[in-house]
Every structure is written in structure tokens, then in C-alpha cells.
Amino acid sequence: MLDVIVDLINKSETIAILPHVSADGDALGSSLALAIVLSGSGKKVKVLLEEEIPQVYSDLPGREFSCLYRKNDEQYNKKYDLALALDCGDAARLASRIELFNTATRNANLDHHTTNTEFAVNNYVDTSSAATGEIIYDLIVRMGAKPDKDVALCLYVAITTDTGGFRYSNTTADTHRIAAELVSEGIDVAKVSRRVFDRVSYGKVKLIGAAINSLELFEEGKIALMSLSSELMKKLETKDEDSDGIINIARNISGVEVAALLKQLDSGEVKVNLRSNSYVDVSAIAASYSGGGHERAAGFTTTATLEQTKNELLADLVGEV
Amino acid sequence: MLDVIVDLINKSETIAILPHVSADGDALGSSLALAIVLSGSGKKVKVLLEEEIPQVYSDLPGREFSCLYRKNDEQYNKKYDLALALDCGDAARLASRIELFNTATRNANLDHHTTNTEFAVNNYVDTSSAATGEIIYDLIVRMGAKPDKDVALCLYVAITTDTGGFRYSNTTADTHRIAAELVSEGIDVAKVSRRVFDRVSYGKVKLIGAAINSLELFEEGKIALMSLSSELMKKLETKDEDSDGIINIARNISGVEVAALLKQLDSGEVKVNLRSNSYVDVSAIAASYSGGGHERAAGFTTTATLEQTKNELLADLVGEV
Numbered sequence: 001m002l003d004v005i006v007d008l009i010n011k012s013e014t015i016a017i018l019p020h021v022s023a024d025g026d027a028l029g030s031s032l033a034l035a036i037v038l039s040g041s042g043k044k045v046k047v048l049l050e051e052e053i054p055q056v057y058s059d060l061p062g063r064e065f066s067c068l069y070r071k072n073d074e075q076y077n078k079k080y081d082l083a084l085a086l087d088c089g090d091a092a093r094l095a096s097r098i099e100l101f102n103t104a105t106r107n108a109n110l111d112h113h114t115t116n117t118e119f120a121v122n123n124y125v126d127t128s129s130a131a132t133g134e135i136i137y138d139l140i141v142r143m144g145a146k147p148d149k150d151v152a153l154c155l156y157v158a159i160t161t162d163t164g165g166f167r168y169s170n171t172t173a174d175t176h177r178i179a180a181e182l183v184s185e186g187i188d189v190a191k192v193s194r195r196v197f198d199r200v201s202y203g204k205v206k207l208i209g210a211a212i213n214s215l216e217l218f219e220e221g222k223i224a225l226m227s228l229s230s231e232l233m234k235k236l237e238t239k240d241e242d243s244d245g246i247i248n249i250a251r252n253i254s255g256v257e258v259a260a261l262l263k264q265l266d267s268g269e270v271k272v273n274l275r276s277n278s279y280v281d282v283s284a285i286a287a288s289y290s291g292g293g294h295e296r297a298a299g300f301t302t303t304a305t306l307e308q309t310k311n312e313l314l315a316d317l318v319g320e321v
Numbered sequence: 322m323l324d325v326i327v328d329l330i331n332k333s334e335t336i337a338i339l340p341h342v343s344a345d346g347d348a349l350g351s352s353l354a355l356a357i358v359l360s361g362s363g364k365k366v367k368v369l370l371e372e373e374i375p376q377v378y379s380d381l382p383g384r385e386f387s388c389l390y391r392k393n394d395e396q397y398n399k400k401y402d403l404a405l406a407l408d409c410g411d412a413a414r415l416a417s418r419i420e421l422f423n424t425a426t427r428n429a430n431l432d433h434h435t436t437n438t439e440f441a442v443n444n445y446v447d448t449s450s451a452a453t454g455e456i457i458y459d460l461i462v463r464m465g466a467k468p469d470k471d472v473a474l475c476l477y478v479a480i481t482t483d484t485g486g487f488r489y490s491n492t493t494a495d496t497h498r499i500a501a502e503l504v505s506e507g508i509d510v511a512k513v514s515r516r517v518f519d520r521v522s523y524g525k526v527k528l529i530g531a532a533i534n535s536l537e538l539f540e541e542g543k544i545a546l547m548s549l550s551s552e553l554m555k556k557l558e559t560k561d562e563d564s565d566g567i568i569n570i571a572r573n574i575s576g577v578e579v580a581a582l583l584k585q586l587d588s589g590e591v592k593v594n595l596r597s598n599s600y601v602d603v604s605a606i607a608a609s610y611s612g613g614g615h616e617r618a619a620g621f622t623t624t625a626t627l628e629q630t631k632n633e634l635l636a637d638l639v640g641e642v
Contacts, residue, residue, distance in 0.1 A: 169509070171504065176504055212530030
């Protein structure tokens with residue numbers, strides 16, 4: 001099937017590359033890498049984005065091939081010979097670019113998500129790939145090209161971000177084999193890793209501090225609870241995404257089996273994140289509050305107060321550890 | 322030279338493997354991996370340790386070949402055919418086992434540290450290896466063996482810990498090539514990574530919270546200061562190693578160029594850690610307080626009070642950003 005994609009590329013002169021909306025490291029790295037290679041082989045290529053490139057990826061090579069897509073702006077609405085959706089699980093992730101995708105002479109969908117809906121005329125979905133970056137690496141090699149230093153950097157960023165730095169369960173022997181080829185092109189691994197993984201906003205750091213201040217352990221340290229009031233979050237001027245991942249601080253404490261983060265929303269409702277490490281099924285607890293999730297990660301939202309929620313939840317958790 | 326080591330092994334029946342004192346993931350993983358392989362080829366092998374295996378590595382395969390060495394205990398002081406020092410930069414890192422090393426019929430030193438003093442009769446020091454685990458992988462292959470799942474897990478832990486999870490500058494294409502071979506044996510990458518990198522003590526989490534509470538930014542966010550009083554650290558019952566790495570919280574904040582952590586010791590002295598990101602030479606600042614270090618990481622200790630140190634240091638830093 002990858003040969004079909006190579007064939008589509010060979011037949012096309014103008015190519016639009018469309019990473020998913022809210023493009024992450026994998027979507028952007030894959031798109032820019034492919035743009036560099038296609039441009040190098042004489043194609044007219046554009047990476048069309050819904051948003052500006054996030055600051056963390058703003059110095060990636062190939063960004064000169066990218067631009068913000070504006071649906072109502074004439075200049076973007078030309079008919080491409082080929083439109084490639086990258087790292088998009090479904091058509092909705094193309095957002096305002098869906099018409100452009102459907103109007104192109106040919107289109108294809110290159111992705112690794114198990115949930116991919118195969119929405120294109122040509123679909124190449126390899127769910128064994130940890131990142132779309134791995135697929136693009138294979139595609140580039142199949143095209144007879146060898147990734148140069150710039151392409152290698154883009155693909156390395158794609159792969160390292162989607163595998164949490166080679167730490168998630170999607171990391172395979174092939175992931176490392178491809179990383180070896182990319183690193184051999186001369187990537188400053190330490191610099192890239194620091195930029196991608198270590199940078200943090202002041203707001204997030206203050207929120208981490210506040211969450212730790214609220215941290216309480218129960219049942220000989222097997223239960224860890226943290227809570228954030230809306231008043232506090234307003235005071236710290238935190239953004240919504242600042243609380244992403246904060247639950248893991250509690251979950252990672254030695255001896256903790258189950259962790260909960262209670263976050264009071266502006267509406268007064270309380271949003272609860274639950275995580276467990278080994279044996280507590282937090283999805284069952286979440287379900288009893290009309291929430292959902294998986295055995296080790298679940299959540300729910302309630303109209304009860306922060307204090308009520310905490311007391312009731314704690315009573316439930318004590319019965320589980 | 323690796324062939325010389327293989328030859329020494331072939332000639333020997335009893336083999337002592339000696340990882341460095343305060344053995345870390347690389348020293349332990351390398352030692353246990355080699356012990357499994359040597360035992361499998363009929364050798365009588367012991368991994369002799371100065372301390373108990375740290376909890377984080379306590380379930381590594383091959384630990385049944387290890388024991389605590391006690392110099393004054395007769396049973397440990399037999400004469401081995403071969404003693405192998407693993408991951409030891411100098412003889413002092415063998416601690417109480419130095420006599421046993423020198424008394425063995427043959428001895429060898431397998432290491433990757435640039436500072437290695439080549440203290441053995443046979444020395445194999447490969448400074449291009451990110452971890453001694455890479456050298457042991459090569460040795461095992463050279464012996465004609467193939468790492469099985471247990472050996473692969475030990476070597477993976479050795480390599481991932483010494484490269485900070487493939488993020489430090491010592492990570493090479495070979496590091497990833499070897500990781501690919503190891504992962505293909507069936508390692509639970511996510512489980513191992515969480516255990517090795519994510520676990521944190523309650524004491525450390527509380528200390529992180531306290532450090533964040535003290536965090537102040539100056540000069541439009543280019544300078545970040547944190548301080549920990551001895552009173553506070555006593556109250557939190559923190560251990561000395563709990564403050565390791567805490568300076569990075571300040572250093573990693575977007576926009577910060579230079580970060581300082583001021584830690585009041587029990588003696589009343591103040592220990593200062595300095596880090597910079599791009600252009601401030603913190604070693605020069607540390608030197609002006611009779612301290613030392615590198616351009617991007619330095620430190621000093623002073624008899625001034627916490628408040629005095631903070632004010633004086635801040636004045637110095639303002640001149641640099």
C-alpha cells in the first residue's frame with residue numbers, strides 16, 4: 001500500500017500536506033519532514049495548518065513550507081493534485097480543510113491510530129507504528145530518498161513526542177531502529193529532549209506547587225488526594241491545560257495505589273481525575289458517579305461541592321485499597 | 322581487546338563481578354546480565370555488592386547471583402579465577418572489594434567513563450559507549466551468546482538509566498541499535514520506564530512543593546530563585562538526596578535564563594546551586610564566592626545568612642541577564 005502512496009506522489013505536481021487540527025509533535029514533525037523531501041524532489045508542496053505552530057516546535061526545519069489555512073481566503077483554495085492527511089484519525093480532524101481535501105484530484109490518509117475511520121480514497125493505516133513519523137520514515141525510504149539532517153530532526157521529534165521519549169508501551173524495536181538511523185544524521189539529542197520534554201510555563205509550576213500543597217495521603221499512603229479550587233486557579237491565572245498531567249504527581253508517589261485530583265470548574269461543578277497503579281479498577285468508581293474511563297485511568301464530573309466530593313470519594317476508595 | 326576479555330572468561334571457572342560502590346542502574350543491570358550469561362555457560366559466578374540492591378532495581382533478573390560482600394567474613398574471601406570490575410572509573414570505587422580484585426588470578430576492568438584510570442591488569446574502556454551496558458551487550462554477542470528476555474531487561478535498564486531514557490547527549494545511534502535488539506526480546510517498556518523514572522518519595526514531592534512556594538522570578542522572568550530553610554527541611558523530614566534535581570524546576574520555566582536554589586544546611590551555612598540555559602556563565606559567579614563548576618552548572622557554599630545570600634546573589638545575576 002505504501003507503494004500506492006509513492007505512486008500517487010509521483011503522479012502529482014502540487015501537494016497539500018494536512019496534519020491534524022491542534023497539531024502535535026508527531027503531526028508537525030511528520031508533515032515538515034515530508035514537505036522537505038517532496039520539495040527536494042521538485043514538487044510544489046504546502047503544509048496547511050489550522051493554527052500557528054506551537055512555540056516548542058517553532059524552530060523545526062521545513063517550517064518555511066507551512067502556512068495558516070484560511071478557508072475564506074482565495075489564495076488557499078486552489079485545487080491540489082494530491083492532498084495527504086497526516087496523523088488524522090478521522091475527517092473531523094482536518095477541521096476547516098476538509099473541502100480542500102475532498103476537492104483535490106487525489107487524496108490519501110497516512111496514520112497510525114487504531115481508531116482511524118479510513119475516510120480517504122487511499123488509506124494507509126499502520127497501527128503497529130508508534131508514530132506517524134515512523135510511517136513517513138518508511139515512505140521516504142520507499143521513495144528512494146535518505147533522510148538528511150533536517151528531515152531526521154523532524155522525524156525524531158515526531159517519534160520521541162509520540163512515544164513520551166521512548167517510554168510508552170507503543171515503543172517497539174522498530175521505533176529504536178528508526179531512531180538509530182535518525183540519530184546517526186547528527187541530532188543534538190539532549191537539546192531536543194530538553195526543549196520538547198522539560199520546558200514548563202510559570203503558571204504550570206505554580207499550579208503544581210498548589211496541587212502539592214493540597215496533597216493528602218490516606219490508608220497508610222495507598223490513597224493520594226489533591227484538590228484545586230476555582231478561586232485558587234483564578235488567583236494563579238492558570239490555563240486549562242496547565243492541570244494536564246498533575247494527577248501523575250500523586251500517582252507516582254512510592255506506595256500510592258490510587259490517586260485523585262479534584263478540580264473545581266468555574267461553573268462550580270467538580271471534575272475528578274482518577275488513576276491507579278496495580279489493582280484498583282477506577283473505571284468502576286467513576287461509573288458509580290456516571291463517569292467513565294479505563295481500569296487505571298478514569299474520571300467524572302459532579303455537582304456536589306469540593307468538600308462533599310472529597311469525603312464521599314475517599315469513603316469509596318478506602319473500600320478498594 | 323574485547324576478545325582478550327572473552328579469552329579470560331573462557332580460561333576461568335570461578336568469576337567475581339564487581340559493580341561500583343553505590344551501584345546504579347548501569348552498574349547493576351550490566352553485572353546481573355553478565356552473571357546470567359556466564360552462569361548459563363557453566364561458570365560459577367557471583368556479583369559481590371557493597372550495599373543491598375536499591376528498591377527500584379530489586380526485581381531485576383539475575384539478582385540470585387548477587388550477595389552483599391563482607392570483607393571480614395571468611396566465605397567471601399576465596400580466590401577467584403577472574404575478577405571483573407564493571408562501570409568503575411577507578412580502584413576506589415571497588416571500596417572494600419579491592420583486595421579480592423587484586424588477589425584474583427586474573428582481573429579486568431570494563432568501563433565507559435572518560436576518567437577511567439585503567440587500574441586493572443586488563444582494561445577495556447570504551448568512552449563512546451553511553452553505558453557499560455552497551456559494552457556488556459557487545460561482550461555477550463562476542464561470546465557467541467544472544468541476550469534472552471532476562472538479560473535484555475537487565476541491559477535495557479542499564480542503558481536507559483545511564484542515558485536518562487535516551488535523552489542525554491551520550492545517546493548515540495548505537496545506543497538505539499542495541500535498544501532495538503533488547504526491546505525485540507519482549508520488554509515491557511512502559512512498566513520499566515515508570516518504575517525507573519517516575520517513582521518519587523512523598524518527602525521529595527513535599528520538598529518540591531516547598532521549593533515552588535519559595536519560587537520568585539526577577540528581571541522579566543529571566544532569573545528564577547528558590548530557597549529552602551533548614552527549619553523547613555527539618556519539618557518536612559526530607560533526606561539530603563531529596564533536593565537532587567529540584568533546581569531544574571526553576572531552570573526549565575519558559576523564559577528563565579539563570580536559576581538558583583539556596584539551601585540552608587544544618588550548620589547554618591547556605592549551599593547555592595546555579596544553572597543557566599544559554600549565555601550566563603554561572604561558573605564565574607560561583608568562583609566569585611570561592612565556588613566552582615561549569616558554564617551552565619555551578620555552585621558555592623557561604624557562611625552568610627539565607628537573606629543576605631539571596632540579595633547579594635540577585636544583584637550579581639541582574640548584571641548578567
